[in-house]
Amino acid sequence: MEYMKQMEKTMRIKTYKGAGIALFKKNSDVYCILLGKRTINPDKGKWSIFGGKREPFDKSSFETAKREFKEECGLSFSSIKTKSFGECKFNLPFFKWTTFIFEVSESFRIPKHFGFEFSELHFIPTNELKKYTVAFGVKKEIRTFLKNSAKIQKMCYN
Numbered sequence: 674m675e676y677m678k679q680m681e682k683t684m685r686i687k688t689y690k691g692a693g694i695a696l697f698k699k700n701s702d703v704y705c706i707l708l709g710k711r712t713i714n715p716d717k718g719k720w721s722i723f724g725g726k727r728e729p730f731d732k733s734s735f736e737t738a739k740r741e742f743k744e745e746c747g748l749s750f751s752s753i754k755t756k757s758f759g760e761c762k763f764n765l766p767f768f769k770w771t772t773f774i775f776e777v778s779e780s781f782r783i784p785k786h787f788g789f790e791f792s793e794l795h796f797i798p799t800n801e802l803k804k805y806t807v808a809f810g811v812k813k814e815i816r817t818f819l820k821n822s823a824k825i826q827k828m829c830y831n
Contacts, residue, residue, distance in 0.1 A: 686767055687767075688768065688769055689769070689770075690726070690734075690737075690770075691724055691726045691727055691737065691741075691770050692727060692737040692738040692741070692771045692773065693725070693738050693742075693773070694724065694741075694750065694774075694775065695773070695775070695815075696755070697775070697776045697822075698776065698778070698781055700796070703798045703800055704818070704819065705798045706796065706799060706811075706814075707783065707794060707797075708794070708805075709721060709793065710792050710794075715808075716809065719807055719808040720806065720807045720808065722772060722811065722814065723738075723741055723742045723745040724737075724738060724745075724772065725741040735773060745790050745791065747784045748784055754778060755776065758774040758776055758818050758821040759818075761774060761810070761817040772814045774817060776818075783795070799815050
């Protein structure tokens with residue numbers, strides 16, 4: 674860890690810090706994840722969650738995630754009824770990312786108007802993801818959600 678900090682100072686490499694929000698919804702017996710098809714880099718043409726870089730004025734990673742969600746999805750996160758399913762973290766050299774994972778009710782509707790970074794938004798069934806080219810991290814975020822939701826279901830029904 675100390676070595677990486679020294680490298681950052683010596684090479685003047687800044688660690689990228691960011692955060693995002695992944696929304697899941699249950700349709701029948703299958704969970705779906707809300708993804709957008711990116712129109713710009715990084716990951717242009719790939720399906721991704723909503724998120725981005727932490728700005729100096731963001732008080733926390735969750736504040737970053739909520740701000741990016743509003744910018745990219747067009748919705749205020751606080752206006753959505755959700756149930757938290759934990760976090761998925763990526764801690765790589767020079768790259769720190771946290772995805773906050775939530776489930777929304779079946780009545781949640783995708784906004785008709787959203788930011789320029791996505792050409793379309795869809796709830797994609799997790800069992801059909803192989804048909805899509807997804808951005809880095811999406812599969813890990815899905816595994817984290819499914820693992821946490823299984824734990825909660827087991828606690829509730831045992």
